[in-house]
Amino acid sequence: MTWKQRPLELVMTQHNTTHRWERHLSLYCLLLVLFSQSHSAFDVKKQCAKNEYWNVQGFCCDKCHAGYKLKLKCSAPGELSVCEKCDNGTYLENANYSPNCFRCTSCEKPNMETVSKCEVTRNTKCKCKDGYYMKQLGGPTTECRPCKNCGTGQLKMGNCTGEDYNHCKCKDKHYSVKPNFCKPCDSCQDGCDFLCNTPTTPFRVKKSSTDIVSPIVVPICSCIMTLAVGVFMLYEAIRLWRKRKRALLAQSSTDDPVSKTEVEPMVVTDSPDSVLKQVLITNLPCETERASELPDCVPREIKVPEFIYFVLDEIPVARFKELVRRLGISEQDIDRAERDNRAFKDAQYQMLMVWSDRGRRGGNNILPCHLIQLFIESLRDMFLASCADSIENRFLS
Known part of the structure; x- marks a missing residue:
């Protein structure tokens, strides 16, 4: 097949491919030329003499002498820059190409x-x-x-001339009492080492403040640590005992107490009036006994909205997501609640509704006592005891 017999589409594809490669090759060549020019310019810049500087126009210019400032830059390689002498009250110490001179320092300050x-x-x-x-x-x-004046019992160190600042130290056989006062040594202490190892007291050792304080501080710290550990263990034991007690009460409250405590009255074959009286008499002790066996925490009907709105005012906003995660709410439910509600409090309400619906398993709008107890225990595990006590006093007391 000849070139004229090839399909038109194949010819156009090859032509576009050739054109694209030519365009890329031209771009690469341009970048290579620019890089070589910049590299050569950098090499020239490095070749400027010590009394020259690199001009932005691409060549070296000479610097001005000390005491002169630059007025006009050189316009071409080999030409000289135009420099101007600094005015009175200004100076330039080194060769430069600065357009301005520095103002002289004034010595008219006090002293x-x-x-x-x-x-x-x-x-x-x-x-x-x-x-x-x-x-x-x-x-x-x-x-x-x-300059600093040394105090009583001190010696001056340095002359305090020029930029040197004199310092003071205690005289020989003196110790420091205050920053500007030294006293003669009279016992073994800091600054009086010569009194610590005399022939009359060969075994006398200098005592520092830490040696005196440590015998007192160590026992006190040990007692405080022991007491703190004991209080913490007692608190944990009481908390676990209360947790188990509440769990048992919550479990017993969910059962039907009537079916366990109800006693069938004895059937007596007598007249209708006597039978009715006997049934009433036998039922009275049964009710009294059943009331005495009820737990201290009798669950009342707690509506879900009432509980949730009270909780939203008690729980800190920064700890709310941690709480719902502890209650078993998934990240997907949390994200959905935040997407569905623009106000954060409405999103919090939806998260707690998800938790209550799962605990009630689609029942009525009454919140069981054991769910509230689990909610309170989660708060105590988060060290939010005040919030837990407030909810417990409101709904379980």
């Missing part, structure tokens, strides 16, 4: 005097008067502050 005046090639040199030292405040800003 400061001039050592050498400012020139176009150097800045003013200042020093503090006798009895003062130079304090650096940040950047070029300085001030003169008075």
Whole structure:
């Protein structure tokens, strides 16, 4: 098959492919040229002399001498820059290409005097008067502050001249009492080591403050730790006992107490009036005995909305998601509640409704006592005892 006999679609596909490759090749060549130019420019920049700088136009220019500022840059390689001498009160110490000169420092601050005046090639040199030292405040800003005077029993270290600051220390055979006061040594203590190993007291050892405090602190800390552990164990034991007791009460409240405590009256063959009286008499002790066997926490009818709205006002918002996860609500239900409700409180309500519906298994709108007990125990496990007590006092007391 010849080229003229090929289908038109195949010819167009090959033509587009060739055109695309030519375009990519042109782009690569352009990038290569740019990279080589930048690399060569960098090499030229590195070849500038010490008294030259790299001009943004792509060649080296000469710098201005110290005391001169740059007025006009060189316009071509080999040409000289136009420089101008700094004005009075300004200076430039080194060769540069700066368009501005620096302002000279003033020595007119309190307790400061001039050592050498400012020139176009150097800045003013200042020093503090006798009895003062130079304090650096940040950047070029300085001030003169008075030298420190040593107190009683102290020696001056340093002369406090120029930028040096004198320090004070206690004299020989003295110890520090205050930052500016030292007293002569009279016993074995810090700063008086020569009194700790004398021939008259060869075994006397210097006692520090930690050696004196440790015999007192260690027993006290041990007692506090033991007491804390004991209180914690007692609290855990009481909490577990109350948890088991509530679980038993909740379980017993869900059973039918009448079927377990009801006693059938004895059938007596007598007249109708006597039979009725006998039945009433036998039923009275049965009711009394059944009432005495009921638990202390008698579950009342607690409606789900009433419980949920009370809980939403008690539980901290930051701990709510942790609570519903402990109650068995899945992340999918949490996300669905947040998607369906713009207000966060409505989303919280929907999460608790999911929990109550699963616990009631689609029953009526009354919340069982054992579900409330499990809810309270989850709060106690999260260390929210105050919230748990508030809910317990409201619904289970």
